[in-house]
Amino acid sequence: MxxxxxxxxxxxxxxxxxxxxxxxxxxxxxxxxxxxxxxxxxxxxxxxxxxxxxxxxxxxxxxxxxxxxxxxxxxxxxxxxxxxxxxxxxxxxxxxxxxxxxxxxxGTAVATGAFPARGGVGAVDGALYGGVPWVPWLRDATHVLVADAERELWIVEVGAPGVTVVAVETTAPWSAGRLGLDGVRGEPLGTGPGACAAVLAASRTAFAGLQAGVCAGSLARAVQHTATREQFGRPLSTNQGVLLRAADAHMDTEAIRVTTYEAAWRRDRQLGYEAQALTAAWWASEAGRRVVHAGQHLHGGTGADLDHPVHRHFLWGRQLDAYLGCGAELLEELGLLIGSDRMEGTP
The missing domain is CATH 1.10.540.10 (Acyl-CoA dehydrogenase/oxidase, N-terminal domain)
Structure with a gap:
Protein backbone atom coordinates (compact mmCIF):
# COMPACT_ATOMS: atom_id res chain seq x y z
CA MET A 1 0.00 0.00 0.00
CA GLY A 107 -22.26 24.82 -0.75
CA THR A 108 -25.80 26.10 -1.26
CA ALA A 109 -26.93 22.74 0.10
CA VAL A 110 -25.51 21.22 3.29
CA ALA A 111 -25.95 17.56 4.20
CA THR A 112 -25.62 15.63 7.41
CA GLY A 113 -26.42 12.12 8.58
CA ALA A 114 -28.70 10.66 11.25
CA PHE A 115 -27.70 7.10 12.07
CA PRO A 116 -29.51 6.18 15.29
CA ALA A 117 -27.66 3.54 17.29
CA ARG A 118 -30.73 1.59 18.39
CA GLY A 119 -33.36 1.91 15.68
CA GLY A 120 -34.79 5.28 16.61
CA VAL A 121 -36.42 5.73 13.18
CA GLY A 122 -39.00 3.52 11.49
CA ALA A 123 -40.42 3.61 7.96
CA VAL A 124 -44.03 2.84 7.09
CA ASP A 125 -44.85 2.95 3.37
CA GLY A 126 -42.09 5.49 2.75
CA ALA A 127 -43.10 7.70 5.69
CA LEU A 128 -40.55 8.12 8.48
CA TYR A 129 -41.37 8.27 12.19
CA GLY A 130 -39.18 8.68 15.26
CA GLY A 131 -36.17 10.78 16.08
CA VAL A 132 -32.48 11.04 16.78
CA PRO A 133 -31.27 12.78 19.98
CA TRP A 134 -28.53 14.76 18.27
CA VAL A 135 -27.25 15.10 14.74
CA PRO A 136 -24.07 17.08 13.92
CA TRP A 137 -24.50 20.24 11.84
CA LEU A 138 -28.25 19.68 11.66
CA ARG A 139 -28.97 23.38 12.22
CA ASP A 140 -27.03 24.18 9.03
CA ALA A 141 -28.34 21.29 6.95
CA THR A 142 -30.74 21.44 4.04
CA HIS A 143 -30.75 17.64 3.72
CA VAL A 144 -30.27 14.86 6.24
CA LEU A 145 -29.50 11.25 5.35
CA VAL A 146 -31.51 9.04 7.70
CA ALA A 147 -30.97 5.34 8.39
CA ASP A 148 -34.08 3.52 9.58
CA ALA A 149 -34.33 0.42 11.76
CA GLU A 150 -33.94 -1.83 8.69
CA ARG A 151 -30.73 -0.01 7.69
CA GLU A 152 -32.36 1.55 4.65
CA LEU A 153 -31.25 5.08 3.71
CA TRP A 154 -33.58 7.98 3.13
CA ILE A 155 -32.85 11.53 1.99
CA VAL A 156 -34.98 13.98 3.93
CA GLU A 157 -35.29 17.70 3.29
CA VAL A 158 -34.94 19.48 6.60
CA GLY A 159 -37.71 21.93 5.71
CA ALA A 160 -40.20 19.20 4.77
CA PRO A 161 -43.55 18.85 6.62
CA GLY A 162 -43.21 16.71 9.72
CA VAL A 163 -39.51 17.49 10.33
CA THR A 164 -38.62 19.23 13.58
CA VAL A 165 -35.18 20.49 14.58
CA VAL A 166 -34.40 21.54 18.13
CA ALA A 167 -31.03 23.10 18.88
CA VAL A 168 -28.69 20.94 20.97
CA GLU A 169 -25.40 22.18 22.40
CA THR A 170 -22.70 19.53 22.23
CA THR A 171 -19.20 19.37 23.67
CA ALA A 172 -17.75 20.80 20.45
CA PRO A 173 -19.50 23.61 18.54
CA TRP A 174 -21.02 21.46 15.79
CA SER A 175 -24.36 23.31 15.31
CA ALA A 176 -26.12 20.11 16.33
CA GLY A 177 -29.82 19.53 16.66
CA ARG A 178 -32.37 16.98 17.81
CA LEU A 179 -34.19 15.51 14.80
CA GLY A 180 -37.88 14.63 14.96
CA LEU A 181 -39.75 12.84 12.16
CA ASP A 182 -43.54 12.55 12.09
CA GLY A 183 -44.79 10.98 8.89
CA VAL A 184 -42.05 12.56 6.80
CA ARG A 185 -41.86 11.43 3.19
CA GLY A 186 -38.30 10.26 2.60
CA GLU A 187 -36.53 9.73 -0.71
CA PRO A 188 -34.78 6.32 -0.80
CA LEU A 189 -31.05 6.25 -1.52
CA GLY A 190 -29.57 2.95 -2.64
CA THR A 191 -31.13 -0.44 -1.98
CA GLY A 192 -30.70 -2.74 0.99
CA PRO A 193 -28.41 -2.46 4.00
CA GLY A 194 -25.25 -2.47 1.83
CA ALA A 195 -25.57 1.24 1.07
CA CYS A 196 -26.01 2.01 4.76
CA ALA A 197 -22.90 -0.01 5.67
CA ALA A 198 -20.89 1.76 2.97
CA VAL A 199 -21.90 5.25 4.09
CA LEU A 200 -21.27 4.38 7.73
CA ALA A 201 -17.79 3.05 6.91
CA ALA A 202 -17.00 6.19 4.90
CA SER A 203 -18.21 8.45 7.70
CA ARG A 204 -16.16 6.59 10.31
CA THR A 205 -13.08 6.95 8.14
CA ALA A 206 -13.68 10.64 7.47
CA PHE A 207 -14.30 11.58 11.10
CA ALA A 208 -11.26 9.54 12.14
CA GLY A 209 -9.26 11.69 9.71
CA LEU A 210 -10.70 14.78 11.36
CA GLN A 211 -9.58 13.40 14.73
CA ALA A 212 -6.05 12.87 13.37
CA GLY A 213 -5.91 16.58 12.56
CA VAL A 214 -7.35 17.60 15.94
CA CYS A 215 -4.71 15.51 17.70
CA ALA A 216 -1.90 16.85 15.51
CA GLY A 217 -2.99 20.41 16.28
CA SER A 218 -3.21 19.74 20.01
CA LEU A 219 0.23 18.14 20.06
CA ALA A 220 1.77 20.95 18.02
CA ARG A 221 0.51 23.49 20.55
CA ALA A 222 1.88 21.40 23.42
CA VAL A 223 5.28 21.10 21.77
CA GLN A 224 5.45 24.85 21.20
CA HIS A 225 4.42 25.56 24.78
CA THR A 226 6.86 23.16 26.43
CA ALA A 227 9.73 24.31 24.22
CA THR A 228 9.32 27.95 25.24
CA ARG A 229 8.05 27.68 28.83
CA GLU A 230 10.87 27.44 31.35
CA GLN A 231 10.98 25.87 34.78
CA PHE A 232 14.05 26.04 37.03
CA GLY A 233 15.95 27.79 34.26
CA ARG A 234 15.35 25.31 31.45
CA PRO A 235 12.52 24.54 28.98
CA LEU A 236 9.83 22.13 30.12
CA SER A 237 10.54 20.02 27.04
CA THR A 238 13.87 18.92 28.54
CA ASN A 239 12.10 17.05 31.34
CA GLN A 240 11.93 13.31 30.74
CA GLY A 241 8.31 13.03 31.84
CA VAL A 242 7.26 15.72 29.35
CA LEU A 243 9.23 14.07 26.56
CA LEU A 244 7.69 10.67 27.20
CA ARG A 245 4.14 12.06 27.36
CA ALA A 246 4.64 13.94 24.10
CA ALA A 247 6.20 10.88 22.44
CA ASP A 248 3.24 8.71 23.42
CA ALA A 249 0.85 11.34 22.04
CA HIS A 250 2.81 11.45 18.78
CA MET A 251 2.65 7.66 18.39
CA ASP A 252 -1.09 7.67 19.09
CA THR A 253 -1.63 10.41 16.50
CA GLU A 254 0.34 8.47 13.89
CA ALA A 255 -1.67 5.33 14.66
CA ILE A 256 -4.89 7.22 13.99
CA ARG A 257 -3.49 8.63 10.78
CA VAL A 258 -2.11 5.41 9.29
CA THR A 259 -5.20 3.30 10.06
CA THR A 260 -7.40 6.02 8.58
CA TYR A 261 -5.25 6.25 5.46
CA GLU A 262 -5.47 2.48 5.00
CA ALA A 263 -9.28 2.46 5.23
CA ALA A 264 -9.60 5.39 2.80
CA TRP A 265 -7.05 3.90 0.40
CA ARG A 266 -8.93 0.62 0.26
CA ARG A 267 -12.26 2.33 -0.31
CA ASP A 268 -10.87 4.36 -3.21
CA ARG A 269 -9.64 1.13 -4.81
CA GLN A 270 -13.02 -0.54 -4.34
CA LEU A 271 -11.65 -3.04 -1.83
CA GLY A 272 -13.48 -4.18 1.27
CA TYR A 273 -12.71 -1.76 4.09
CA GLU A 274 -15.45 -2.10 6.71
CA ALA A 275 -13.04 -3.71 9.18
CA GLN A 276 -10.37 -1.10 8.46
CA ALA A 277 -12.90 1.71 9.03
CA LEU A 278 -13.82 0.22 12.40
CA THR A 279 -10.13 -0.08 13.28
CA ALA A 280 -9.53 3.57 12.38
CA ALA A 281 -12.59 4.60 14.40
CA TRP A 282 -11.33 2.65 17.43
CA TRP A 283 -7.93 4.34 17.29
CA ALA A 284 -9.53 7.74 16.77
CA SER A 285 -11.82 7.23 19.75
CA GLU A 286 -9.44 5.63 22.25
CA ALA A 287 -6.11 7.18 21.25
CA GLY A 288 -7.70 10.50 20.32
CA ARG A 289 -9.00 10.92 23.84
CA ARG A 290 -5.55 10.22 25.25
CA VAL A 291 -3.87 12.73 22.93
CA VAL A 292 -6.15 15.70 23.65
CA HIS A 293 -5.90 15.02 27.39
CA ALA A 294 -2.11 14.95 27.06
CA GLY A 295 -2.13 18.17 25.05
CA GLN A 296 -4.06 19.95 27.78
CA HIS A 297 -2.00 18.46 30.62
CA LEU A 298 1.29 19.42 28.98
CA HIS A 299 0.16 23.04 29.12
CA GLY A 300 0.08 22.81 32.90
CA GLY A 301 -2.06 25.46 34.55
CA THR A 302 -2.49 27.20 31.19
CA GLY A 303 -4.36 24.16 29.94
CA ALA A 304 -7.07 24.79 32.51
CA ASP A 305 -7.91 28.12 30.86
CA LEU A 306 -11.17 27.60 28.96
CA ASP A 307 -10.26 30.44 26.60
CA HIS A 308 -6.92 28.97 25.59
CA PRO A 309 -6.79 27.56 22.01
CA VAL A 310 -5.67 24.12 23.24
CA HIS A 311 -8.96 23.72 25.11
CA ARG A 312 -10.79 23.82 21.78
CA HIS A 313 -8.80 20.79 20.62
CA PHE A 314 -9.75 19.05 23.86
CA LEU A 315 -13.45 19.70 23.24
CA TRP A 316 -13.27 18.50 19.62
CA GLY A 317 -11.32 15.39 20.61
CA ARG A 318 -13.88 14.43 23.23
CA GLN A 319 -16.76 15.14 20.83
CA LEU A 320 -15.23 12.94 18.13
CA ASP A 321 -14.63 10.22 20.72
CA ALA A 322 -18.35 10.29 21.56
CA TYR A 323 -19.47 10.50 17.94
CA LEU A 324 -17.37 7.57 16.73
CA GLY A 325 -18.49 5.40 19.64
CA CYS A 326 -16.76 4.06 22.71
CA GLY A 327 -13.85 1.68 22.17
CA ALA A 328 -15.56 -1.36 23.66
CA GLU A 329 -18.56 -1.03 21.33
CA LEU A 330 -16.35 -0.61 18.28
CA LEU A 331 -14.25 -3.63 19.24
CA GLU A 332 -17.38 -5.72 19.71
CA GLU A 333 -18.65 -4.71 16.27
CA LEU A 334 -15.24 -5.42 14.74
CA GLY A 335 -15.13 -8.85 16.36
CA LEU A 336 -18.59 -9.71 15.04
CA LEU A 337 -17.56 -8.55 11.58
CA ILE A 338 -14.37 -10.61 11.58
CA GLY A 339 -16.38 -13.67 12.58
CA SER A 340 -18.97 -13.12 9.84
CA ASP A 341 -18.93 -13.93 6.15
CA ARG A 342 -18.87 -10.22 5.22
CA MET A 343 -15.13 -9.88 5.85
CA GLU A 344 -14.14 -10.08 2.19
CA GLY A 345 -17.11 -8.12 0.87
CA THR A 346 -17.22 -4.48 -0.03
CA PRO A 347 -19.47 -2.49 2.30
Missing amino acids: DFTPSEEQAAAQGLAARIFGDLSTHERLVAAGTGTDAELWKELCAAGLPGAVEDIGLLGLVLLLEEQGRSTAQVPLAATCVYGLLAVDGHGTAEQRERLLPALRD
Whole structure:
Protein backbone atom coordinates (compact mmCIF):
# COMPACT_ATOMS: atom_id res chain seq x y z
CA MET A 1 0.00 0.00 0.00
CA ASP A 2 1.25 3.43 -0.97
CA PHE A 3 -0.48 6.32 0.77
CA THR A 4 1.50 8.99 -1.09
CA PRO A 5 -1.04 11.62 -2.20
CA SER A 6 -1.58 12.16 -5.89
CA GLU A 7 -0.84 15.57 -7.37
CA GLU A 8 -4.53 16.44 -7.19
CA GLN A 9 -4.83 15.32 -3.56
CA ALA A 10 -1.68 17.18 -2.53
CA ALA A 11 -2.86 20.35 -4.28
CA ALA A 12 -6.25 20.18 -2.58
CA GLN A 13 -4.62 19.60 0.81
CA GLY A 14 -2.28 22.54 0.30
CA LEU A 15 -5.16 24.81 -0.65
CA ALA A 16 -7.16 23.67 2.38
CA ALA A 17 -4.19 24.28 4.68
CA ARG A 18 -3.85 27.83 3.36
CA ILE A 19 -7.54 28.66 3.68
CA PHE A 20 -7.89 27.18 7.15
CA GLY A 21 -4.63 28.78 8.25
CA ASP A 22 -5.69 32.22 7.02
CA LEU A 23 -9.32 32.22 8.13
CA SER A 24 -9.72 29.81 11.05
CA THR A 25 -7.80 31.92 13.54
CA HIS A 26 -8.32 31.96 17.28
CA GLU A 27 -9.96 35.38 17.06
CA ARG A 28 -12.43 34.29 14.39
CA LEU A 29 -13.28 31.10 16.29
CA VAL A 30 -14.01 33.14 19.40
CA ALA A 31 -16.24 35.45 17.35
CA ALA A 32 -18.10 32.49 15.82
CA GLY A 33 -19.00 31.15 19.26
CA THR A 34 -20.87 27.86 18.87
CA GLY A 35 -22.04 28.55 15.33
CA THR A 36 -20.67 27.82 11.88
CA ASP A 37 -18.24 30.22 10.26
CA ALA A 38 -20.35 31.07 7.21
CA GLU A 39 -17.63 33.14 5.55
CA LEU A 40 -15.11 30.32 5.83
CA TRP A 41 -17.61 27.82 4.44
CA LYS A 42 -18.28 30.13 1.51
CA GLU A 43 -14.55 30.45 0.87
CA LEU A 44 -14.04 26.67 0.90
CA CYS A 45 -16.90 26.16 -1.53
CA ALA A 46 -15.72 28.97 -3.81
CA ALA A 47 -12.34 27.23 -3.95
CA GLY A 48 -14.12 24.05 -5.06
CA LEU A 49 -12.90 21.87 -2.20
CA PRO A 50 -16.14 20.04 -1.32
CA GLY A 51 -16.82 19.27 -4.98
CA ALA A 52 -13.25 18.08 -5.49
CA VAL A 53 -13.91 15.13 -3.18
CA GLU A 54 -15.66 13.29 -6.01
CA ASP A 55 -12.33 13.28 -7.86
CA ILE A 56 -9.78 12.99 -5.03
CA GLY A 57 -11.71 10.26 -3.21
CA LEU A 58 -12.04 9.43 0.45
CA LEU A 59 -8.29 9.60 1.00
CA GLY A 60 -8.30 13.11 -0.43
CA LEU A 61 -11.17 14.05 1.88
CA VAL A 62 -9.23 12.67 4.86
CA LEU A 63 -6.32 14.94 3.93
CA LEU A 64 -8.67 17.95 3.83
CA LEU A 65 -10.21 17.02 7.17
CA GLU A 66 -6.79 16.70 8.78
CA GLU A 67 -6.21 20.35 7.90
CA GLN A 68 -9.60 21.29 9.30
CA GLY A 69 -8.88 19.41 12.52
CA ARG A 70 -5.56 21.18 13.03
CA SER A 71 -7.42 24.49 13.27
CA THR A 72 -10.78 23.16 14.59
CA ALA A 73 -12.51 25.16 11.86
CA GLN A 74 -16.26 25.31 12.41
CA VAL A 75 -17.62 24.21 9.02
CA PRO A 76 -19.73 21.15 8.01
CA LEU A 77 -17.13 19.77 5.60
CA ALA A 78 -17.05 16.16 6.81
CA ALA A 79 -20.82 15.83 7.10
CA THR A 80 -21.61 17.37 3.72
CA CYS A 81 -19.01 15.27 1.94
CA VAL A 82 -19.70 11.82 3.42
CA TYR A 83 -23.47 12.07 3.95
CA GLY A 84 -24.06 14.18 0.85
CA LEU A 85 -21.56 14.19 -1.98
CA LEU A 86 -20.01 10.74 -1.60
CA ALA A 87 -23.28 9.09 -0.57
CA VAL A 88 -25.29 10.45 -3.51
CA ASP A 89 -22.44 9.96 -5.98
CA GLY A 90 -21.90 6.37 -4.85
CA HIS A 91 -25.46 5.19 -4.28
CA GLY A 92 -27.83 7.63 -5.96
CA THR A 93 -29.61 7.22 -9.27
CA ALA A 94 -28.55 9.24 -12.29
CA GLU A 95 -31.49 11.57 -11.66
CA GLN A 96 -30.56 12.04 -7.99
CA ARG A 97 -26.95 12.81 -8.87
CA GLU A 98 -27.97 15.37 -11.49
CA ARG A 99 -30.45 17.03 -9.14
CA LEU A 100 -28.62 16.99 -5.81
CA LEU A 101 -24.89 17.13 -6.46
CA PRO A 102 -24.53 20.64 -7.96
CA ALA A 103 -25.89 22.37 -4.84
CA LEU A 104 -23.79 20.15 -2.56
CA ARG A 105 -20.69 21.02 -4.58
CA ASP A 106 -21.17 24.79 -4.39
CA GLY A 107 -22.26 24.82 -0.75
CA THR A 108 -25.80 26.10 -1.26
CA ALA A 109 -26.93 22.74 0.10
CA VAL A 110 -25.51 21.22 3.29
CA ALA A 111 -25.95 17.56 4.20
CA THR A 112 -25.62 15.63 7.41
CA GLY A 113 -26.42 12.12 8.58
CA ALA A 114 -28.70 10.66 11.25
CA PHE A 115 -27.70 7.10 12.07
CA PRO A 116 -29.51 6.18 15.29
CA ALA A 117 -27.66 3.54 17.29
CA ARG A 118 -30.73 1.59 18.39
CA GLY A 119 -33.36 1.91 15.68
CA GLY A 120 -34.79 5.28 16.61
CA VAL A 121 -36.42 5.73 13.18
CA GLY A 122 -39.00 3.52 11.49
CA ALA A 123 -40.42 3.61 7.96
CA VAL A 124 -44.03 2.84 7.09
CA ASP A 125 -44.85 2.95 3.37
CA GLY A 126 -42.09 5.49 2.75
CA ALA A 127 -43.10 7.70 5.69
CA LEU A 128 -40.55 8.12 8.48
CA TYR A 129 -41.37 8.27 12.19
CA GLY A 130 -39.18 8.68 15.26
CA GLY A 131 -36.17 10.78 16.08
CA VAL A 132 -32.48 11.04 16.78
CA PRO A 133 -31.27 12.78 19.98
CA TRP A 134 -28.53 14.76 18.27
CA VAL A 135 -27.25 15.10 14.74
CA PRO A 136 -24.07 17.08 13.92
CA TRP A 137 -24.50 20.24 11.84
CA LEU A 138 -28.25 19.68 11.66
CA ARG A 139 -28.97 23.38 12.22
CA ASP A 140 -27.03 24.18 9.03
CA ALA A 141 -28.34 21.29 6.95
CA THR A 142 -30.74 21.44 4.04
CA HIS A 143 -30.75 17.64 3.72
CA VAL A 144 -30.27 14.86 6.24
CA LEU A 145 -29.50 11.25 5.35
CA VAL A 146 -31.51 9.04 7.70
CA ALA A 147 -30.97 5.34 8.39
CA ASP A 148 -34.08 3.52 9.58
CA ALA A 149 -34.33 0.42 11.76
CA GLU A 150 -33.94 -1.83 8.69
CA ARG A 151 -30.73 -0.01 7.69
CA GLU A 152 -32.36 1.55 4.65
CA LEU A 153 -31.25 5.08 3.71
CA TRP A 154 -33.58 7.98 3.13
CA ILE A 155 -32.85 11.53 1.99
CA VAL A 156 -34.98 13.98 3.93
CA GLU A 157 -35.29 17.70 3.29
CA VAL A 158 -34.94 19.48 6.60
CA GLY A 159 -37.71 21.93 5.71
CA ALA A 160 -40.20 19.20 4.77
CA PRO A 161 -43.55 18.85 6.62
CA GLY A 162 -43.21 16.71 9.72
CA VAL A 163 -39.51 17.49 10.33
CA THR A 164 -38.62 19.23 13.58
CA VAL A 165 -35.18 20.49 14.58
CA VAL A 166 -34.40 21.54 18.13
CA ALA A 167 -31.03 23.10 18.88
CA VAL A 168 -28.69 20.94 20.97
CA GLU A 169 -25.40 22.18 22.40
CA THR A 170 -22.70 19.53 22.23
CA THR A 171 -19.20 19.37 23.67
CA ALA A 172 -17.75 20.80 20.45
CA PRO A 173 -19.50 23.61 18.54
CA TRP A 174 -21.02 21.46 15.79
CA SER A 175 -24.36 23.31 15.31
CA ALA A 176 -26.12 20.11 16.33
CA GLY A 177 -29.82 19.53 16.66
CA ARG A 178 -32.37 16.98 17.81
CA LEU A 179 -34.19 15.51 14.80
CA GLY A 180 -37.88 14.63 14.96
CA LEU A 181 -39.75 12.84 12.16
CA ASP A 182 -43.54 12.55 12.09
CA GLY A 183 -44.79 10.98 8.89
CA VAL A 184 -42.05 12.56 6.80
CA ARG A 185 -41.86 11.43 3.19
CA GLY A 186 -38.30 10.26 2.60
CA GLU A 187 -36.53 9.73 -0.71
CA PRO A 188 -34.78 6.32 -0.80
CA LEU A 189 -31.05 6.25 -1.52
CA GLY A 190 -29.57 2.95 -2.64
CA THR A 191 -31.13 -0.44 -1.98
CA GLY A 192 -30.70 -2.74 0.99
CA PRO A 193 -28.41 -2.46 4.00
CA GLY A 194 -25.25 -2.47 1.83
CA ALA A 195 -25.57 1.24 1.07
CA CYS A 196 -26.01 2.01 4.76
CA ALA A 197 -22.90 -0.01 5.67
CA ALA A 198 -20.89 1.76 2.97
CA VAL A 199 -21.90 5.25 4.09
CA LEU A 200 -21.27 4.38 7.73
CA ALA A 201 -17.79 3.05 6.91
CA ALA A 202 -17.00 6.19 4.90
CA SER A 203 -18.21 8.45 7.70
CA ARG A 204 -16.16 6.59 10.31
CA THR A 205 -13.08 6.95 8.14
CA ALA A 206 -13.68 10.64 7.47
CA PHE A 207 -14.30 11.58 11.10
CA ALA A 208 -11.26 9.54 12.14
CA GLY A 209 -9.26 11.69 9.71
CA LEU A 210 -10.70 14.78 11.36
CA GLN A 211 -9.58 13.40 14.73
CA ALA A 212 -6.05 12.87 13.37
CA GLY A 213 -5.91 16.58 12.56
CA VAL A 214 -7.35 17.60 15.94
CA CYS A 215 -4.71 15.51 17.70
CA ALA A 216 -1.90 16.85 15.51
CA GLY A 217 -2.99 20.41 16.28
CA SER A 218 -3.21 19.74 20.01
CA LEU A 219 0.23 18.14 20.06
CA ALA A 220 1.77 20.95 18.02
CA ARG A 221 0.51 23.49 20.55
CA ALA A 222 1.88 21.40 23.42
CA VAL A 223 5.28 21.10 21.77
CA GLN A 224 5.45 24.85 21.20
CA HIS A 225 4.42 25.56 24.78
CA THR A 226 6.86 23.16 26.43
CA ALA A 227 9.73 24.31 24.22
CA THR A 228 9.32 27.95 25.24
CA ARG A 229 8.05 27.68 28.83
CA GLU A 230 10.87 27.44 31.35
CA GLN A 231 10.98 25.87 34.78
CA PHE A 232 14.05 26.04 37.03
CA GLY A 233 15.95 27.79 34.26
CA ARG A 234 15.35 25.31 31.45
CA PRO A 235 12.52 24.54 28.98
CA LEU A 236 9.83 22.13 30.12
CA SER A 237 10.54 20.02 27.04
CA THR A 238 13.87 18.92 28.54
CA ASN A 239 12.10 17.05 31.34
CA GLN A 240 11.93 13.31 30.74
CA GLY A 241 8.31 13.03 31.84
CA VAL A 242 7.26 15.72 29.35
CA LEU A 243 9.23 14.07 26.56
CA LEU A 244 7.69 10.67 27.20
CA ARG A 245 4.14 12.06 27.36
CA ALA A 246 4.64 13.94 24.10
CA ALA A 247 6.20 10.88 22.44
CA ASP A 248 3.24 8.71 23.42
CA ALA A 249 0.85 11.34 22.04
CA HIS A 250 2.81 11.45 18.78
CA MET A 251 2.65 7.66 18.39
CA ASP A 252 -1.09 7.67 19.09
CA THR A 253 -1.63 10.41 16.50
CA GLU A 254 0.34 8.47 13.89
CA ALA A 255 -1.67 5.33 14.66
CA ILE A 256 -4.89 7.22 13.99
CA ARG A 257 -3.49 8.63 10.78
CA VAL A 258 -2.11 5.41 9.29
CA THR A 259 -5.20 3.30 10.06
CA THR A 260 -7.40 6.02 8.58
CA TYR A 261 -5.25 6.25 5.46
CA GLU A 262 -5.47 2.48 5.00
CA ALA A 263 -9.28 2.46 5.23
CA ALA A 264 -9.60 5.39 2.80
CA TRP A 265 -7.05 3.90 0.40
CA ARG A 266 -8.93 0.62 0.26
CA ARG A 267 -12.26 2.33 -0.31
CA ASP A 268 -10.87 4.36 -3.21
CA ARG A 269 -9.64 1.13 -4.81
CA GLN A 270 -13.02 -0.54 -4.34
CA LEU A 271 -11.65 -3.04 -1.83
CA GLY A 272 -13.48 -4.18 1.27
CA TYR A 273 -12.71 -1.76 4.09
CA GLU A 274 -15.45 -2.10 6.71
CA ALA A 275 -13.04 -3.71 9.18
CA GLN A 276 -10.37 -1.10 8.46
CA ALA A 277 -12.90 1.71 9.03
CA LEU A 278 -13.82 0.22 12.40
CA THR A 279 -10.13 -0.08 13.28
CA ALA A 280 -9.53 3.57 12.38
CA ALA A 281 -12.59 4.60 14.40
CA TRP A 282 -11.33 2.65 17.43
CA TRP A 283 -7.93 4.34 17.29
CA ALA A 284 -9.53 7.74 16.77
CA SER A 285 -11.82 7.23 19.75
CA GLU A 286 -9.44 5.63 22.25
CA ALA A 287 -6.11 7.18 21.25
CA GLY A 288 -7.70 10.50 20.32
CA ARG A 289 -9.00 10.92 23.84
CA ARG A 290 -5.55 10.22 25.25
CA VAL A 291 -3.87 12.73 22.93
CA VAL A 292 -6.15 15.70 23.65
CA HIS A 293 -5.90 15.02 27.39
CA ALA A 294 -2.11 14.95 27.06
CA GLY A 295 -2.13 18.17 25.05
CA GLN A 296 -4.06 19.95 27.78
CA HIS A 297 -2.00 18.46 30.62
CA LEU A 298 1.29 19.42 28.98
CA HIS A 299 0.16 23.04 29.12
CA GLY A 300 0.08 22.81 32.90
CA GLY A 301 -2.06 25.46 34.55
CA THR A 302 -2.49 27.20 31.19
CA GLY A 303 -4.36 24.16 29.94
CA ALA A 304 -7.07 24.79 32.51
CA ASP A 305 -7.91 28.12 30.86
CA LEU A 306 -11.17 27.60 28.96
CA ASP A 307 -10.26 30.44 26.60
CA HIS A 308 -6.92 28.97 25.59
CA PRO A 309 -6.79 27.56 22.01
CA VAL A 310 -5.67 24.12 23.24
CA HIS A 311 -8.96 23.72 25.11
CA ARG A 312 -10.79 23.82 21.78
CA HIS A 313 -8.80 20.79 20.62
CA PHE A 314 -9.75 19.05 23.86
CA LEU A 315 -13.45 19.70 23.24
CA TRP A 316 -13.27 18.50 19.62
CA GLY A 317 -11.32 15.39 20.61
CA ARG A 318 -13.88 14.43 23.23
CA GLN A 319 -16.76 15.14 20.83
CA LEU A 320 -15.23 12.94 18.13
CA ASP A 321 -14.63 10.22 20.72
CA ALA A 322 -18.35 10.29 21.56
CA TYR A 323 -19.47 10.50 17.94
CA LEU A 324 -17.37 7.57 16.73
CA GLY A 325 -18.49 5.40 19.64
CA CYS A 326 -16.76 4.06 22.71
CA GLY A 327 -13.85 1.68 22.17
CA ALA A 328 -15.56 -1.36 23.66
CA GLU A 329 -18.56 -1.03 21.33
CA LEU A 330 -16.35 -0.61 18.28
CA LEU A 331 -14.25 -3.63 19.24
CA GLU A 332 -17.38 -5.72 19.71
CA GLU A 333 -18.65 -4.71 16.27
CA LEU A 334 -15.24 -5.42 14.74
CA GLY A 335 -15.13 -8.85 16.36
CA LEU A 336 -18.59 -9.71 15.04
CA LEU A 337 -17.56 -8.55 11.58
CA ILE A 338 -14.37 -10.61 11.58
CA GLY A 339 -16.38 -13.67 12.58
CA SER A 340 -18.97 -13.12 9.84
CA ASP A 341 -18.93 -13.93 6.15
CA ARG A 342 -18.87 -10.22 5.22
CA MET A 343 -15.13 -9.88 5.85
CA GLU A 344 -14.14 -10.08 2.19
CA GLY A 345 -17.11 -8.12 0.87
CA THR A 346 -17.22 -4.48 -0.03
CA PRO A 347 -19.47 -2.49 2.30
